[in-house]
Amino acid sequence: MLSTAKIHPIMGEKYDQTDPKDILRYARGLIGKSLSEVVLSTFKVRSGKGKLGQYVEELYFGLKANNESRPDFEAAGVELKTFPVKKLVKGDYVAKERVKLGSIKYESLINEVWESSSLLKKNSLLLFLAYLFEKGVSDLDYVFILANLWEFDEADLKIIKDDWLKIQNKVKEGRAHEISEGDTLYLGAVTSAQKGTDRVSQPCSTEKAKPRALCLKQQYMNVVLGKIFKSKTADFERVVKSLREYKKGETFESLVESRFKPYFGKSLDELGENFGVNPKAKNFAATVSRRILGVKTKKIEEFEKAGITVKTIRLDKSGRPEEAMSFPYFKFKELAQESWEESTLRNQWVGRFFFVVFAKDSAGVYRLEKVKFWSMPELILDQEVKLVWESTKKAIIFGDLSQAPKSSDDAVAHIRPHGSNSKDVDELPNGKLETKRCFWLNVKFIQKIVK
């Protein structure tokens, strides 16, 4: 606990805790500095994660530990979110992790209504305070790089509300133990267990559930950061241009599905011709799918924010997927250093998927059969996929990729080359060069999903 804490002379400067703009002005006094530079204090550094946010609140803003259900700056309605970002080689800033909005209380959640929900009350106006994360730097020495007020626009709020309702609904149905972060789009229900085995009770079932917190997904934060910093990669196209496009009771997902419905049964070639897409390209079906969504070349904002991976699947005449499903290649040395919980693979596969399925008819013509939003049950992810990942990591560290999971091992996934050609290589920790590889979802597993 804190023994003493003194505000630095330059922070003797006052700010108006009832005025969001003045809070922002004061917050910006931190930009380019670390906490240790602006706060003179003798205090014990607390152990554990996420303490920097508390230090900032107490030492810089002079706030007391706050009641969970109200914003930090109650009179101004401003909630402070301190979070780490990383700088990519190309210069863009990305969130290091999700931004937590508050823990989920299963018992009370089921009695809340959205408009007066604790989530909305607390998080309507956010003050994003980002610091640059660097390995090995202590909490007080991180340099702050951004302070910005953030209010969700109508389009985002619509999706966040539907996310919230979806989570609430699962708890009402007594399925809190089946919640997965991939269920939802922008608002995630991330596990917050201290230990992997921690479980809490839920109101509508005797089954114990993992403790969870509501968060803004990492991908959502990446888009937000891109917009704030006006990054070149933050140029997106939205599927939903206006809220009026939503029919009554329609969610973003059902709206997307309804965009595809008029094309069900149409042949892939026919669709490609209509949209002027080169049928020879290997991403032919993927490009056609994007055109159906009404986007041409830019990234899809809603999909990007939600971390939705769009994949096309071709089924043969017997309904079997013709190929396994590839993902971006991984760097051997990076994977070797990761932990499963924070791995690139888990982060990608815990998200949502959108499958566009083309099936070969009796005449051998591919036709758009259906579309499907899907997320991997966390049980499969944290057991079966984890095993595949761990075995891959072992093989990489050992320096022999022939020991990595193969398609014939009959698991959920395997690894296989994924480069431009056999000369497209990456270095193993032992210095040996191997063709770049990626994780692939097995044909049988994909078949189960789309059935």
Next chain:
DNA sequence: GCATGATCATGC
């Protein structure tokens, strides 16, 4: 028919 390695068009 299937597993595995190799490769290609696109977009940035």
Next chain:
DNA sequence: GCATGATCATGC
């Protein structure tokens, strides 16, 4: 120039 999504090619 390279990552990505996806499919092609080969061999058993």
